[in-house]
């Protein structure tokens with residue numbers, strides 16, 4: 150669930166308010182957005198992706214709020230990591246963060262091949278007729 | 283086009299698209315390209331809402347040449363689909379998906395492989411939905427964000443004439459009078475905490491049923507995905523190299539192939555289950571963040587090294603999302619049996635293309651891309667042919683206009699009841715006639731109470747209506763599973779462990795006050811050999 154909108158970083162652009170699919174945040178005029186409905190948060194991390202100021206922290210626990218220490222989070226290096234790995238905004242042309250999503254299929258393929266290998270090793274020790282998948 | 287009357291924003295358009303996920307955006311683009319004026323309303327934000335935005339669909343992607351490639355794929359899928367899917371529909375989605383994805387160039391930055399070849403098959407979710415939002419904006423679609431639809435408008439001749447809903451950020455209501463409506467509201471996982479699924483509460487199923495539409499394949503709703511406990515991270519790629527352990531540390535044996543749900547569920551019914559990803563090769567580990575950046579988020583933030591540490595896992599139910607069922611489609615344009623009403627993506631049944639097993643991993647997204655465009659173009663045609671946009675009456679019932687006196691109905695309790703029957707492993711994965719019958723009774727009782735008394739208001743209006751939709755959906759699932767007295771595909775009944783040729787057909791379901799089921803005799807199917 151979303152835990153922090155960090156005022157020192159927030160520019161008040163309200164992008165997070167607009168794009169949150171479950172309407173968790175509320176725009177406050179002249180101030181940073183308020184986490185108005187934390188219980189509705191679907192822990193999708195989209196607000197982190199759309200916050201160019203890296204001012205948002207979403208904790209992975211989707212069932213209960215997580216007590217977090219703002220200064221520890223600021224020091225952790227976790228803020229903005231997701232947006233960077235996605236190669237968004239200023240990271241778009243950084244060669245360290247290419248979009249390699251297309252390789253997903255090959256990961257599944259490798260896993261299947263590894264499984265077949267293990268199965269063959271297994272088949273060495275049992276009569277072939279009994280191990281048809 | 284716009285007129286504000288009191289609290290209601292009233293608009294008209296040739297075509298209204300409800301739901302702005304993968305199918306809805308493709309539908310909107312096709313309707314615009316067919317010359318219609320188009321309004322798209324999403325419950326959340328078109329671009330981040332829905333289960334595509336948080337995942338990264340690999341599409342069913344097979345080149346047209348040589349033709350044997352597609353023929354073989356279709357033949358194989360007919361077998362695994364246990365005879366409920368149709369070669370013509372499969373060929374159609376293969377062809378249209380192949381043509382469609384390259385047209386996103388310029389909106390989506392396609393990657394190239396080592397040989398400089400552009401890779402179109404799998405798109406990363408947030409980038410994909412951002413691209414589709416840009417596409418519909420560029421085509422002049424009017425997008426209403428944070429504008430959930432609550433009910434359809436229907437004319438006295440039975441045709442659908444638009445919808446009404448609320449504007450949850452701007453305040454007030456909206457009403458769109460339209461010549462035709464496309465439902466692209468996604469499936470529902472009954473709020474199981476499946477990643478990105480929170481706005482998908484089956485609303486489209488209920489809206490359509492109130493107008494007289496029926497559903498199909500609702501018994502195929504037993505798909506589950508593994509995730510670390512207390513997290514939403516249902517990204518299956520990371521578990522390709524998983525090893526699972528019981529509470530005593532003993533390895534849980536997994537069968538060959540992707541079918542891990544049943545052994546995992548069996549183990550979870552006995553106790554806690556743990557996992558590590560130690561078998562993942564080093565080079566893949568290094569690439570996980572640039573393949574799927576969200577996979578590592580929970581681990582990093584919890585200080586878990588999944589390649590070394592064991593962490594507890596759970597299974598999140600997917601209902602009709604990577605299940606199969608949805609609104610019955612009665613023609614090539616993805617029309618429902620109600621005039622002027624179309625269904626696309628997970629809101630529609632995917633039996634036509636996926637058969638009795640999940641279409642996750644390839645077919646579902648190809649279906650969303652294709653059915654979206656067929657529905658959008660079909661709706662545009664219908665609107666042009668029939669002319670009128672006005673004359674509809676709001677027809678919403680449960681949760682909006684109670685059958686008897688309004689009384690408080692506890693939404694949390696109702697949701698627990700729904701989830702208890704639809705997600706519990708012992709009832710939903712290991713099915714039997716006895717437990718299904720009991721589920722149907724429990725859900726019928728909950729419906730009778732809800733339908734009679736629940737009336738959402740203020741902040742609770744949307745959640746009340748969503749609860750009605752999930753409850754109606756749950757009843758259709760239970761009734762269909764009871765009616766299919768055999769085991770086929772993902773629907774496995776302990777009391778009927780064999781496939782039975784008498785059920786080589788789809789099961790239709792519908793009804794609100796009283797749920798009915800029927801065999802789809804119009805589609806008596808040959809079993810794939």
Ligand SMILES: Cc1cc2nc3c(=O)[nH]c(=O)nc-3n(C[C@H](O)[C@H](O)[C@H](O)COP(=O)(O)OP(=O)(O)OC[C@H]3O[C@@H](n4cnc5c(N)ncnc54)[C@H](O)[C@@H]3O)c2cc1C
Pocket residue numbers: 300301302303304305306323324325326327328331332333334335337338339340341342429430431432466467468469476477481482483484485486516517603604626627628629641642643644645646647648650
């Ligand atoms: C984790 C995960 C991974 C997946 N991976 C793959 C894959 O690799 N390959 C594949 O083929 N498929 C995959 N799928 C399935 C695929 O994502 C879906 O089939 C596809 O997203 C369906 O698109 P849709 O538009 O029907 O639904 P969604 O994309 O879910 O969109 C539904 C939209 O409707 C909106 N909505 C709901 N109710 C209302 C209402 N009352 N009013 C207005 N709007 C409303 C929602 O806000 C949402 O934006 C995956 C699914 C999941 C969950």
Ligand code: SF4
Pocket residue numbers: 154155158159160161162163164165166181182199200201202203204205
């Ligand atoms: S997106 Fe970031 S910077 Fe903009 S309002 Fe939200 S928290 Fe502040």
Ligand code: SF4
Pocket residue numbers: 150151168169170171172173174189190191192193194195196197207
């Ligand atoms: S994690 Fe998702 S649901 Fe939660 S506040 Fe951020 S965008 Fe909204």
